[in-house]
Amino acid sequence: xxxxxxxxxxxxxxxxxxxxxxRIIPARYLKMITASGFxxxxxxxxxxxxxxxxxxxxxxNHGRPILVVGENFGCGSSREHAVWALVQWGIQAIIxxxxxxxxxxxxxxxxxxxxxxxxxxxxxxxxxxxxxxxAEFEIDLREMRFSVLQNDITxxxxxxxxxxxxxxxxxxxxxNTTAALLSVGEDAIERVALNLPYIMAGxxxxxxxx
Amino acid sequence: xxxxxxxxKVWDAHTVRVMPNGQTQLFIGLHLIHEVTTxxxxxxxxxxxxxxxxxxxxxxxxxxIVPTDVRSRPFLDDQAEExxxxxxxxxxxxxxxxxxxxxxxxxxxxxxxxELGLTQPGMTIACGDSHTxxxxxxxxxxxxIGTTQVKDVLASQCLFVRKPKVQQIRVDGxxxxxVYAKDVILAIINKLGVKGGIGYAYEYxxxxxxxxxxxxxxxxxxxxxEGGALVGYVNSDERTIEYLRxxxxxxxxxxxxxxxxxxxxLVSGPYAEFDNxxxxxxxxxxxxVTWGTNPGQSVGASDRIPEDxxxxxxxxxxxxxxxxxxxxxxxxAFLGSCTNSRPTDFRTAAGIIKRYNLKVAPGVRALAVPGxxxxxxxxxxxxxxxxxxxxxxxxxxxxxxxxxxxxPDKLVGRELCVSTSNRNFKGRQGxxxxxTILMSPASVVASAAAGAIADVRELGQ
Numbered sequence: 001x002x003x004x005x006x007x008x009x010x011x012x013x014x015x016x017x018x019x020x021x022x023r024i025i026p027a028r029y030l031k032m033i034t035a036s037g038f039x040x041x042x043x044x045x046x047x048x049x050x051x052x053x054x055x056x057x058x059x060x061n062h063g064r065p066i067l068v069v070g071e072n073f074g075c076g077s078s079r080e081h082a083v084w085a086l087v088q089w090g091i092q093a094i095i096x097x098x099x100x101x102x103x104x105x106x107x108x109x110x111x112x113x114x115x116x117x118x119x120x121x122x123x124x125x126x127x128x129x130x131x132x133x134x135a136e137f138e139i140d141l142r143e144m145r146f147s148v149l150q151n152d153i154t155x156x157x158x159x160x161x162x163x164x165x166x167x168x169x170x171x172x173x174x175x176n177t178t179a180a181l182l183s184v185g186e187d188a189i190e191r192v193a194l195n196l197p198y199i200m201a202g203x204x205x206x207x208x209x210x
Numbered sequence: 211x212x213x214x215x216x217x218x219k220v221w222d223a224h225t226v227r228v229m230p231n232g233q234t235q236l237f238i239g240l241h242l243i244h245e246v247t248t249x250x251x252x253x254x255x256x257x258x259x260x261x262x263x264x265x266x267x268x269x270x271x272x273x274x275i276v277p278t279d280v281r282s283r284p285f286l287d288d289q290a291e292e293x294x295x296x297x298x299x300x301x302x303x304x305x306x307x308x309x310x311x312x313x314x315x316x317x318x319x320x321x322x323x324x325e326l327g328l329t330q331p332g333m334t335i336a337c338g339d340s341h342t343x344x345x346x347x348x349x350x351x352x353x354x355i356g357t358t359q360v361k362d363v364l365a366s367q368c369l370f371v372r373k374p375k376v377q378q379i380r381v382d383g384x385x386x387x388x389v390y391a392k393d394v395i396l397a398i399i400n401k402l403g404v405k406g407g408i409g410y411a412y413e414y415x416x417x418x419x420x421x422x423x424x425x426x427x428x429x430x431x432x433x434x435x436e437g438g439a440l441v442g443y444v445n446s447d448e449r450t451i452e453y454l455r456x457x458x459x460x461x462x463x464x465x466x467x468x469x470x471x472x473x474x475x476l477v478s479g480p481y482a483e484f485d486n487x488x489x490x491x492x493x494x495x496x497x498x499v500t501w502g503t504n505p506g507q508s509v510g511a512s513d514r515i516p517e518d519x520x521x522x523x524x525x526x527x528x529x530x531x532x533x534x535x536x537x538x539x540x541x542x543a544f545l546g547s548c549t550n551s552r553p554t555d556f557r558t559a560a561g562i563i564k565r566y567n568l569k570v571a572p573g574v575r576a577l578a579v580p581g582x583x584x585x586x587x588x589x590x591x592x593x594x595x596x597x598x599x600x601x602x603x604x605x606x607x608x609x610x611x612x613x614x615x616x617x618p619d620k621l622v623g624r625e626l627c628v629s630t631s632n633r634n635f636k637g638r639q640g641x642x643x644x645x646t647i648l649m650s651p652a653s654v655v656a657s658a659a660a661g662a663i664a665d666v667r668e669l670g671q
Contacts, residue, residue: 016522018404018504022635026642027615031275031289033249033296035357045642072405072438075504076635077614078340079247080356101408101440102340106356163372164231177358178258181235181366184227186263189367192226192237193264197472198330199239 003173004141007093007113011066011137012055013126019069020076021103025085027077038081039088056089065092066137068125073114074103083110093139095146095160097122108166109177115139115160117146128155141170212376213483216445217411219476220351224334226368233370239333239350241363243270243306244319245297246616247338251360252300260365262304267367269328270301271309273318274616278579278606281311290617304364315458317582317608320344320548324428325584327457331446331473336363341548341632343434346443347427348450349476351411353440374409374440375485378478380416383492388667390558391426392550392630392650394418396498396508398430399437402488404506407439410485413478414444418492424453425554432549433632436505445477497666499535500634500648501527507634511653511665512536526636527645528624535663540647542627543576543658544639545603547613550630550651551581553588559651560594563601563659566669570602571661577619579606603658615640628657 029041047054055061067086073096074082083106086094093113107114117125128135128148136149139160144167147157169175193199212218226235241264248270255262262268275290285291294311301308309315315322320341323329331349335342338360345352355369362369379398399406412434419427427444434442451470454460461469496510502523509515512534515524519531529535545551545559556578562568570576578598580586586608589595595605612619613631620640621627627639627646634646647663656666 020504020633020635022614022633022638026637027640030246030616031287031293033289033293035250035253045637048642072408075404075438076340076436076633078338078354078356080358083356098405098408100405100438102354102356102435106358109356109358165229165233165370165372168231177370178260178362178365181362181368181370184235189226189237189263192224193267193367196223196237196239196332197469198333199267 001111001173001175004111004113004170006141007065007139009065009092009137010134011068011095011125011129012061012064013068013129014055015070015126017070018072018075021074021079021082022076024074024082025079030079030081035084036088038085039090042085042089060133063090065090066139067091067094068122068129069094069096070122071097073099075100078102080106080110083107083112087112095122095125095137095139104163108169109175111175113139113141113170115146115162117158117160121158124156141167212485214481215376215413215478215484216349216443216476217351217376217413217441220332220334221373223332229370233372235368236334236371237368238336238363239267240323240328240335241268241367242319242323242335242337242342243268243360244274244337244339245272245293246274247357248300248360249293249296251357251364252304254361255304255364262306262364264367265305268306268364269309270297270306271316271319271322272297272311274610274614276311276607276609277618278609278611279618281607287618314583317585318548318551318610320428320432321551321581321585324348324424325457325582327454327460330454330460330469331450332476336369340435341432343440343442344428344432344548346431346434346441347424349443349446349473351441351443354435374411376413377407377410377486377488378413378415378484379488379490381414381418381490381492382416383418385418385492385495388497388652389495390650390652391422391429393495393498394492395430395433396500396505396648397495398490399433399506400498400508401490402437404436404504405438407434407437410439411441411443412437412439413484414442419444420447423554424449425552428552429549433505436632446473497650497653499653499663501529501535503527503634503636505632505634505648508648509535511663536665538626538663540574540628540657540662541625542621543570543574543654544612544627544629544631545651545654546577546579546581546606546611547631548581548610549632551579551585553585555630555651556580556589556594557592559655560597562652562655562666562669563597568601568655568659570658574658574661576603576658577606577612578603579611580608582608612639614638628654628663630654
């Protein structure tokens with residue numbers, strides 16, 4: 001995966017707080033053993049209930065890379081399938097008031113930019129979108145700033161935040177957490193293991209392999 | 211900044227290095243695996259040419275997709291069959307110990323870890339499932355991870371994690387009759403909110419927590435994630451030691467004694483400092499029931515839904531602000547899930563059925579599912595399964611069952627289910643319009659008999 005220094009494009013809102021991952025991708029899709037094919041099923045049950053009026057079903061929102069959400073987005077189950085569904089549908093960045101921890105942890109390795117903004121800014125974004133649906137949003141990961149442009153003039157802007165480790169992954173293009181973890185060397189990892197009394201005691205010798 | 215808490219001590223013991231960005235490379239002492247979140251991780255392992263670095267610290271089972279009635283292979287559900295075949299292939303190819311279908315060690319991953327003594331104090335424990343927090347009941351740092359992180363642990367036995375703050379939640383005093391561990395954690399989430407724990411580890415302490423047995427402590431820790439806390443734990447003590455003594459994967463003799471000494475050295479001592487402390491009185495906690503579509507939306511079983519309750523949630527549930535939940539007719543009763551499917555839960559529930567001679571009300575579908583083969587055997591040896599069957603429950607085979615709609619146990623249509631599980635999100639139990647009310651095993655049994663949401667304290671009155 002390459003570097004991501006900014007995300008630029010049109011946006012749309014998903015109203016409400018505490019949007020959980022069961023809604024983002026229903027459990028029946030977790031029986032797929034691949035990591036692809038989830039895009040069409042994002043928010044499937046919410047969309048069925050909304051009969052065509054759900055933000056993900058409105059034609060003007062198709063192709064928009066930026067989603068604006070409330071607090072505690074992605075709470076509940078750890079399913080990374082929720083991130084896959086959003087990314088495969090076409091979302092590149094989510095601007096929210098706060099994100100649930102596991103969802104946030106799953107987002108960066110998949111190239112999904114998740115930034116926090118204040119409650120007031122989020123409300124202002126939602127209000128702007130009701131008046132001017134075509135506003136262009138920009139998230140700059142070098143400066144950690146967002147801006148909302150209307151008719152090529154900056155409407156407003158401000159600071160946004162994300163954990164430093166995610167920002168680094170995006171701006172350096174260093175995605176492979178596994179390689180980074182192994183880069184410390186197997187010896188260093190072994191040393192920590194051998195200092196742990198439960199590993200010394202052969203806690204697994206009661207029957208596990210070895 | 212927290213200091214000298216169990217969390218700090220265990221964190222430090224597992225730190226491989228601290229990165230310039232402030233994250234820790236944390237060694238994972240126990241990696242638990244189940245069928246749902248791991249197939250793509252193993253595929254990536256093959257693609258990237260990794261081997262499992264510590265197979266002896268890895269243990270797998272199947273739980274989410276297994277049927278709780280007919281378990282013959284191939285499963286009727288093609289996708290479920292593919293999924294179990296995938297994990298069988300992966301554990302074989304990568305040399306991982308596996309408690310598969312038919313193995314006496316099989317069950318819900320968060321039930322079997324402690325039962326087998328795989329889960330121990332002082333460990334860091336990861337699993338591709340958010341209820342991994344359950345294992346914190348043993349004084350460990352246990353948390354849920356996504357599929358990409360599963361690959362990280364398989365290949366390096368480590369994760370990059372940012373150290374959370376630590377909040378102590380003290381529940382002191384005593385619980386009143388009819389109030390159980392499930393009510394305690396529902397009350398905590400009600401008080402602190404579903405996002406109150408973001409960025410925190412929760413340490414549960416106080417005399418109420420200390421008086422809980424290990425299985426009850428697991429119920430409390432299990433739902434930490436519903437309060438937003440990645441990790442929830444209880445300091446190890448004599449109960450922890452006695453629970454683990456003699457279990458399959460726990461060393462015996464002098465090796466055990468040495469471990470015990472280490473376990474007890476880790477507890478949050480008198481010099482422990484927390485980022486925040488919350489105090490609650492056990493006597494204030496009633497039997498709790500949820501009314502909404504997240505676990506924080508709850509009230510006492512005999513109390514009214516708040517006047518300012520979320521309208522959208524109420525509309526979905528078919529309820530009204532200010533109304534009494536008690537007396538609302540129910541369609542389904544479920545005793546099970548990683549929250550409440552252990553021997554203590556079934557003993558409590560069976561005891562109440564027996565004492566008040568309860569029968570499941572006509573028209574109510576009731577299901578009791580033990581959390582593991584070992585729990586099932588133990589409960590059956592005590593004859594308790596017959597109490598459930600005679601009362602009108604189906605007694606199932608071990609698995610996640612009706613918690614989350616990945617196996618045949620699901621709600622149908624608009625059914626209202628009283629459940630001992632951990633999530634009441636829209637659609638959680640398998641029907642987009644199905645409704646879930648979370649409560650304790652005692653409350654589920656009382657409600658099943660009444661055919662309506664009931665206050666367990668009113669039994670026998």
